[in-house]
Amino acid sequence: MTERITCPVFENGRNHGDKIALVSSTRSLTYPQLNDAIHLKQLDLKPRERVAIISTNTIEYIIALFALWRHGAVTCLVSTRLPEEGVKTALKNISCTRTLASIPSIPGTRTDQKVRVPGTDAETEYVFNDPADIMFTSGTSGEPKAAAHSFGNHYENALAANEHIPVSPGDRWLLSLPLYHVGGLGIIWRTFLAGGTVVVPEPSADLADSLRKFNITHVSLVSTQLHRLLSDPKNVGVLQKMKAILIGGSAIPDVLIRKAIDASLPIHVTYGLTEMASQVATSKRLTKEDPLPVGQILRCVQVKISDDNEILVKGKALFQGYVNGEKIGFALDKEGWFHTGDLGCLNEDGTLTVLGRKDNMFISGGENIQPEEIERHLCHIEGIVQAVVVPVKNEEFGERPVAFVEIKKGTRISKKEIQSFLRDYLPSFKLPDQIYSWPATTPSDLKPDRSYFLRLIKDSSSLKVI
Secondary structure (H helix, E strand, O other): OOOOOEHHHHHHHHHHHOOOEEEEEOEEEEHHHHHHHHHOOOOOOOOOOOOEEEEOOOOOHHHHHHHHHHHEEEEEOOOOOOOOOHHHHHHOOOOOOOEOOOOOOOOOOEEEEEOOOOOOOOOOOEOOEEEEEEOOOOOOOOOOEEEEEEEEHHHHHHHHHHHOOOOOOOOOEOOOOOOHHHHHHHHHHHHHEEEEOOOOOOOOHHHHHHHHHOOEEEEEEOOOHHHHHHOOHHHHHHHOOEEEEOOOOOOOOHHHHHHHHHOOOOOEEEEEEHHOOOOEEEOOOOOOOOOOEEEOOOOEEEEEOOOOOOEEEEOOOOOOOEEEEEEOOOOEEOOOOEEEEEEEEEEEOOOOEEEEEEHOOEOOOOEEHHHHHHHHHHOOOOOEEEEEEEEEEEOOEEEEEEEEEOOOOOOOOOHHHHHHHOOOOHHHOOOOOOOHHHOOOOOOOOOOHHHHHHHHHHOHHHHHHH
C-alpha cells in the first residue's frame, strides 16, 4: 500500500478551524480560509511538471506553493538574489520552463496566472515518496546544486524537529528565512503540522519590530541577527518571553551563545543541510551548565563519522538526489551514506559536534588550517560581530590565512590587539597574516560566501586594512 500524507493545511482546517494559519501586516487566514485559497486556475499541468516560484516571502507565495503541490506539480524554489541570466541558467539546468505569474516573468519560460478563489478540485493527500520541490544549495563552497525533496522528506524532518522544539496551536513562528532556503520551508512544515501560525513579515520589515508587533513565540535566526538583536538592550525582554530561539546557518561564536544564555534566552542551536530537508541535530535549550553547543540527532536521521572526521548521514529525511536536466542522481557511497562535507565528532552521549567544512581546510607550510577555528576565536574578541578567514597564495608556505572582521560601531580594535588575543589560543602558524575590515557590501545569505571574499583578495587595493 502506498504511504500517503494528508496536507497539513487541509487536516488543520478540519481539526483547528478557528486557528490562524497565516498572518501578515495586512491580512490573516484561518486554516479553513487558507485551505479554500489553495486553488489555481486550470493550468493543464502534467504529472510532476516543474513550476518555478521566484518571490520574496508573502502569503500568496505560500498559497501558490501548496496549490501547486495539490495539483501534482514539482515546485522549483529559486533565489530572488539571482540576476536574470542566473535564473535562466538555473531553470534550464533543471528543465523547468514554467513560472508562476505572481513573480517577474523570466524570458524563455511560460508564465501563468496566479492564485484565485475558488478553483478546481485538487488532491488533499500527497504520496510519501512523490517529488515535492527542487531547491538550490547555498553554494558557499562551489556552484549551487539543485536538490530534489519528496513530501516524505519534509514531513519526517518536521515531525522529528518538533519533538525537540514543540510547537502548538496558537504558537507563532516568524518566517524570518526565505522560502527558497530549506530553513524557511522547514518553518512552514513544522508550524503547519503542529497547527500553529506562520507570521509573514514584510521583506523590508525590521526584525526586532516584527518580534514585538506579532507576539512571536518561535524564531529562526543566524548568528549575526542574534548579535544585532542583543546589541540593543530593549530587545532582550522580548526575546526572553519567547518559547524558542533557533540558531543555525553557519559557525556560531561560543561567546554569542554564552551571552544569550546569560540573558536567559531560550536558545537552541541546530545543524542542518538542504540534502536532509533541514535539521540533522538540534540542541536542547542551553543553560549555563551546558558545555559547548552540541546537537541531539533527530530520530529521522542516522549519523556516522568517517575515518577523516567527515559527517555522513542517511535516513527518511535524506533527499531524492541532485537534479541535472530531467534526471535525478544520488551522490551516496556504496553503503547509502551521504557525505556532507562537514567535519564533526560524535560524543559519548550520542550528541553531535560540528567542527567546520572539510573543503574549507587548507595547508600552510605542511600544517592543516581549519578557517572556522580561527573565526571562532576572532568572534570571542569583544567588539567583533563576525569574521571570515580565507587562504591566500604564499610562495614560502603555499597558503596563508587572512581575515575579514566586522567590528561593532563605536569600537576600535587594532591588528596588534587582535593578534595578541589570538596568540593565547592558537599556534603562530594559524594567526592571520593580514586583517581587513568587513566590506561595505556582501552577498545577503545565511552563510558567508567564501568565494566572494576570495575574489576581494585578488584586488586587495580596494580593501581597508585594520
